[in-house]
Amino acid sequence: MKRSASAVWQGDLKAGKGTVSTESGVLSQAQYSFGTRFESGKGTNPEELIAAAHAGCFTMALSAQLGNAGFAPEKLETTATVHFEKLDAGWTVTKIHLDVKGTVPKADAAAWEKAATAAKTGCPISRLLNTTITMDAKLGA
Numbered sequence: 001m002k003r004s005a006s007a008v009w010q011g012d013l014k015a016g017k018g019t020v021s022t023e024s025g026v027l028s029q030a031q032y033s034f035g036t037r038f039e040s041g042k043g044t045n046p047e048e049l050i051a052a053a054h055a056g057c058f059t060m061a062l063s064a065q066l067g068n069a070g071f072a073p074e075k076l077e078t079t080a081t082v083h084f085e086k087l088d089a090g091w092t093v094t095k096i097h098l099d100v101k102g103t104v105p106k107a108d109a110a111a112w113e114k115a116a117t118a119a120k121t122g123c124p125i126s127r128l129l130n131t132t133i134t135m136d137a138k139l140g141a
Contacts (some may be wrong), residue, residue, distance in 0.1 A: 059078045
Protein backbone atom coordinates (compact mmCIF):
# COMPACT_ATOMS: atom_id res chain seq x y z
CA MET A 1 0.00 0.00 0.00
CA LYS A 2 1.25 3.48 -0.82
CA ARG A 3 -0.12 6.88 0.12
CA SER A 4 1.08 10.13 -1.37
CA ALA A 5 0.95 13.86 -0.94
CA SER A 6 2.59 16.61 -2.94
CA ALA A 7 3.93 20.09 -2.37
CA VAL A 8 4.59 22.99 -4.72
CA TRP A 9 6.72 25.96 -3.62
CA GLN A 10 7.33 29.20 -5.50
CA GLY A 11 9.88 31.81 -4.50
CA ASP A 12 12.49 32.11 -1.80
CA LEU A 13 12.07 30.93 1.79
CA LYS A 14 10.68 34.09 3.39
CA ALA A 15 8.69 35.67 0.56
CA GLY A 16 7.70 32.47 -1.20
CA LYS A 17 4.59 30.42 -0.72
CA GLY A 18 3.45 26.93 -1.38
CA THR A 19 0.60 24.48 -1.35
CA VAL A 20 0.24 20.89 -0.20
CA SER A 21 -2.25 18.39 -1.58
CA THR A 22 -3.11 14.82 -0.68
CA GLU A 23 -3.96 11.91 -2.93
CA SER A 24 -7.36 11.56 -1.20
CA GLY A 25 -8.21 15.20 -1.88
CA VAL A 26 -8.71 16.00 1.81
CA LEU A 27 -6.04 18.63 1.31
CA SER A 28 -6.22 20.34 -2.03
CA GLN A 29 -3.68 23.08 -2.54
CA ALA A 30 -3.69 23.95 1.17
CA GLN A 31 -1.53 27.05 1.66
CA TYR A 32 1.70 27.07 3.61
CA SER A 33 4.46 29.65 3.87
CA PHE A 34 7.23 30.98 6.10
CA GLY A 35 4.52 32.83 8.02
CA THR A 36 2.43 29.72 8.64
CA ARG A 37 5.46 27.76 9.76
CA PHE A 38 7.42 30.21 11.87
CA GLU A 39 4.85 32.90 12.71
CA SER A 40 1.05 32.97 13.05
CA GLY A 41 0.03 33.13 9.39
CA LYS A 42 -3.14 31.53 8.06
CA GLY A 43 -2.51 28.10 6.54
CA THR A 44 -0.81 24.89 7.55
CA ASN A 45 2.76 23.72 8.07
CA PRO A 46 4.64 20.41 7.98
CA GLU A 47 4.81 20.08 11.76
CA GLU A 48 1.05 20.53 12.15
CA LEU A 49 0.47 17.87 9.50
CA ILE A 50 2.80 15.47 11.34
CA ALA A 51 0.91 16.16 14.58
CA ALA A 52 -2.42 15.40 12.87
CA ALA A 53 -1.04 12.21 11.34
CA HIS A 54 0.39 11.06 14.66
CA ALA A 55 -2.79 11.84 16.62
CA GLY A 56 -4.91 9.93 14.10
CA CYS A 57 -2.58 6.96 13.81
CA PHE A 58 -1.99 6.61 17.54
CA THR A 59 -5.71 6.83 18.35
CA MET A 60 -6.54 4.07 15.86
CA ALA A 61 -3.71 1.93 17.26
CA LEU A 62 -4.97 2.49 20.81
CA SER A 63 -8.45 1.40 19.76
CA ALA A 64 -6.96 -1.77 18.27
CA GLN A 65 -4.88 -2.49 21.38
CA LEU A 66 -7.91 -2.04 23.63
CA GLY A 67 -10.02 -4.24 21.36
CA ASN A 68 -7.37 -6.96 21.40
CA ALA A 69 -7.50 -6.85 25.21
CA GLY A 70 -11.28 -7.27 25.18
CA PHE A 71 -12.28 -3.64 25.76
CA ALA A 72 -14.56 -1.57 23.53
CA PRO A 73 -13.69 2.12 23.82
CA GLU A 74 -16.60 4.55 23.73
CA LYS A 75 -14.41 7.55 22.97
CA LEU A 76 -10.69 8.22 22.54
CA GLU A 77 -9.26 11.71 22.14
CA THR A 78 -5.63 12.47 21.35
CA THR A 79 -3.78 15.73 20.91
CA ALA A 80 -0.28 15.40 19.48
CA THR A 81 1.97 18.39 20.09
CA VAL A 82 5.09 18.63 17.95
CA HIS A 83 7.93 20.55 19.60
CA PHE A 84 9.83 22.45 16.90
CA GLU A 85 12.94 24.20 18.18
CA LYS A 86 15.84 26.13 16.73
CA LEU A 87 19.02 24.29 17.69
CA ASP A 88 22.63 24.81 16.63
CA ALA A 89 22.02 22.37 13.76
CA GLY A 90 18.92 24.33 12.67
CA TRP A 91 15.16 23.92 13.15
CA THR A 92 14.47 20.47 14.55
CA VAL A 93 11.48 18.47 15.73
CA THR A 94 12.75 17.60 19.20
CA LYS A 95 9.79 15.62 20.51
CA ILE A 96 6.12 14.86 20.14
CA HIS A 97 3.88 14.76 23.19
CA LEU A 98 0.65 12.76 23.11
CA ASP A 99 -2.15 13.87 25.44
CA VAL A 100 -4.72 11.08 25.51
CA LYS A 101 -8.13 10.78 27.14
CA GLY A 102 -10.38 7.78 26.91
CA THR A 103 -13.73 6.47 27.99
CA VAL A 104 -13.33 2.71 28.08
CA PRO A 105 -15.93 0.78 30.11
CA LYS A 106 -14.53 -2.03 32.28
CA ALA A 107 -10.88 -1.07 31.64
CA ASP A 108 -8.74 -0.49 34.70
CA ALA A 109 -5.67 1.75 34.92
CA ALA A 110 -3.26 -1.12 34.24
CA ALA A 111 -5.07 -2.24 31.08
CA TRP A 112 -5.31 1.38 29.88
CA GLU A 113 -1.59 2.01 30.45
CA LYS A 114 -0.58 -1.23 28.74
CA ALA A 115 -2.71 -0.48 25.67
CA ALA A 116 -1.57 3.16 25.48
CA THR A 117 2.11 2.21 25.76
CA ALA A 118 1.77 -0.47 23.08
CA ALA A 119 -0.01 1.98 20.77
CA LYS A 120 2.63 4.68 21.39
CA THR A 121 5.49 2.41 20.39
CA GLY A 122 3.63 0.41 17.75
CA CYS A 123 1.65 2.81 15.60
CA PRO A 124 3.24 3.34 12.15
CA ILE A 125 3.70 7.08 12.63
CA SER A 126 5.44 6.49 15.99
CA ARG A 127 7.80 4.13 14.19
CA LEU A 128 8.35 6.73 11.46
CA LEU A 129 11.42 8.11 13.18
CA ASN A 130 13.19 4.82 12.52
CA THR A 131 12.24 4.50 8.87
CA THR A 132 14.43 4.51 5.79
CA ILE A 133 14.03 7.60 3.63
CA THR A 134 14.79 7.20 -0.07
CA MET A 135 14.83 9.87 -2.76
CA ASP A 136 14.99 10.49 -6.49
CA ALA A 137 16.09 14.09 -7.14
CA LYS A 138 16.00 15.49 -10.68
CA LEU A 139 16.86 18.97 -11.85
CA GLY A 140 14.72 20.52 -14.57
CA ALA A 141 11.29 19.81 -15.98
